[in-house]
Amino acid sequence: MSRQAAGLSARQEAVLRGVREWIAEHGEGPSLREIGARVGPSSTSSGAYQLGRREEPGFISRTGRCWRTCRLHP
Numbered sequence: 001m002s003r004q005a006a007g008l009s010a011r012q013e014a015v016l017r018g019v020r021e022w023i024a025e026h027g028e029g030p031s032l033r034e035i036g037a038r039v040g041p042s043s044t045s046s047g048a049y050q051l052g053r054r055e056e057p058g059f060i061s062r063t064g065r066c067w068r069t070c071r072l073h074p
Helices: 010-026 032-039 044-055
Strands: 060-062 070-072
Touching (some): 010 032, 032 044, 044 060
Antiparallel strands (some): 060 070
């Protein structure tokens, strides 16, 4: 199932793309501020909300409390 078929908004897709690119470049997940800098101005709480909503359907998982521990799932 594609992400668009899963009902992701353009903003949610941009956040996931930003996380994917950051992990590819740095080898670890980005902080909320780094996500905001990459995908556009937003508050850290908005970024946390967007990422948290992606955890439920299984797009993202974390091994700790920090978003730097996030991993994307295909």
